[in-house]
Amino acid sequence: MSAAPVGTREISRHAVRAELARVAFNRFCLTGFNQVTFADLSEAAGVSRSTFLRYFGTKEDVVLFVFDPVGDVFTDALDAERANQDDWSRLRNALESAVRFLVRDVQELVTILGLIEQTPALCARLREKQTEWRPEIVARLQKTTPSTDGSSVIANVRVAAALEILWIVLGQWSASDGQEDLGKLLDAAFAAFSTPARQQTDAPL
Amino acid sequence: MSAAPVGTREISRHAVRAELARVAFNRFCLTGFNQVTFADLSEAAGVSRSTFLRYFGTKEDVVLFVFDPVGDVFTDALDAERANQDDWSRLRNALESAVRFLVRDVQELVTILGLIEQTPALCARLREKQTEWRPEIVARLQKTTPSTDGSSVIANVRVAAALEILWIVLGQWSASDGQEDLGKLLDAAFAAFSTPARQQTDAPL
């Protein structure tokens, strides 16, 4: 996982970052992501534009940096799974760990997801992160299974599908204002692969 | 599908667009996407920067506009499928239509995919298009099946998974320089959902 902050410098940096993000987040929700400029943000936060930009490389990162650890959380959780389970179960459980990591403050996460949903630039950047996570996850998933020809494609598809489920489930969950049970939503989503893909699809929940 | 160009204006616009994209594409491949500016492109194409920007809203679109019809191709193909097939078969076949639409000039497509792969901005924008296609595809897939509670999530997951397969298969295909059979690659990818998700995964090709 990411190295815990050791020096006081690191602690300070982390805290400032959090505070800047907090201030910025309010502005984004109030005015809309695209309407807010770095000049606005730095003024609201009481630092110079230069300084603000030193903490966040891009405007998207101001919102999305909270998702950065998800890749590691996911791979770690995948490793912790018993290797004798099938791929889907392992992915489902690892996904639950990732979701649990994200849901600390329900209201906050719902708000962030809402902001992301209505801002194409944020969606795009988030998908980019998702794509960065995939190779490592695929490697971990395959570690137990001696890779045969073509199994790499299969592993890639399964991981990609699992990551898609992450956003679909979170979207559904935030649409219910954080009311629905995330575990059940995950089960319902993974049913897409176990239910006979014909007519019906009786909701299993 | 998109309206065929009728007036001479429309024909002209379409042709100019294609020519500008052609010139620009060479530059991108030569120097790298990020290193080329609109000033470079317009100079190379012999038009003003203003004019170039009028044909393509963003630099990404200069490369990716060829993917714009894919969403419609996919949904149309999905409608054409016999409704009594299962979801996976319908999606697989619709995907094959989309792929066939894209593969007109093998060498050109391989080059484009290579450029996209090594340019994060292009990947991100492409994923954005993909996300735009999804709702309509989900609607078409569900049209035949009376939607029960929770089946919407399942349909969303299946479509999302299918679209992921599109890029995974195209990536694999372009890595083989366009040699591998796309139909077989699609079968291999969809095997991720039919093969028991345990050990082995003997490659079915």
Add this chain to the structure above:
DNA sequence: TCCTAACCTGATACTCAGTGTCAGTTGCGA
């Protein structure tokens, strides 16, 4: 306690993407 090297900050200047406007031109239909 002091010194120094590393770090943080704000200021400034720069490149480039993307938007908007305007005046002149050209093609097309009436």
Add this chain to the structure above:
DNA sequence: TCGCAACTGACACTGAGTATCAGGTTAGGA
């Protein structure tokens, strides 16, 4: 032939992101 609509280049502008610099602050070792 007239007039409208679209196309064009020129120009100005906003804002993201990069780079540099000088002055101030702090951590940590002597």
